[in-house]
Amino acid sequence: MDIGNLVAPSSFCWNPACSEYGKVHAGNIRKFGRTPAGTQRYQCKLCRQTFVETIGTVFYRRHRSQETILECLALLAERNSLAAIHRTKGVKEETVMAWLYQAAEHVERIEALLLANYQLTRAQLDAMWTYVGNKGEKGAMPKLASAALSGAA
Ligand SMILES: [Zn+2]
Numbered sequence: 001m002d003i004g005n006l007v008a009p010s011s012f013c014w015n016p017a018c019s020e021y022g023k024v025h026a027g028n029i030r031k032f033g034r035t036p037a038g039t040q041r042y043q044c045k046l047c048r049q050t051f052v053e054t055i056g057t058v059f060y061r062r063h064r065s066q067e068t069i070l071e072c073l074a075l076l077a078e079r080n081s082l083a084a085i086h087r088t089k090g091v092k093e094e095t096v097m098a099w100l101y102q103a104a105e106h107v108e109r110i111e112a113l114l115l116a117n118y119q120l121t122r123a124q125l126d127a128m129w130t131y132v133g134n135k136g137e138k139g140a141m142p143k144l145a146s147a148a149l150s151g152a153a
Pocket of ligand 1: 014018046049
């Protein structure tokens with residue numbers, strides 16, 4: 001899987017209730033054995049939550065790299081318009097919206113990734129989700145986006 005230059009999912013805490021949530025190289029993550037399937041497991045020393053190294057797999061089977069997807073979402077959070085993102089990143093408006101709808105189904109993971117990779121504030125993240133209505137609520141999803149996302153799970 002292409003994760004571009006993103007920080008490794010194992011380098012920050014994924015627990016939104018943790019004070020080190022999304023903070024990279026805070027020294028709070030340690031290796032914590034393996035799953036029965038042999039996948040490396042990590043633990044946050046602060047909140048004691050455990051993670052597996054594959055937790056970052058949110059945009060599975062997308063044509064663009066996770067880095068491009070996250071960058072577009074970060075640009076949205078910084079209140080760039082969809083038209084501006086199309087101009088600068090060459091990604092169509094409906095594509096960015098489709099990513100955002102998919103991101104809304106993994107709010108905690110996406111926010112952790114964005115916080116770990118970009119200088120974003122809580123207010124900017126909240127502004128981003130206003131594009132898709134109530135975050136994580138499937139009922140708020142228009143038919144068009146649902147169709148664009150079918151088979152993406
Ligand atoms: Zn933690």
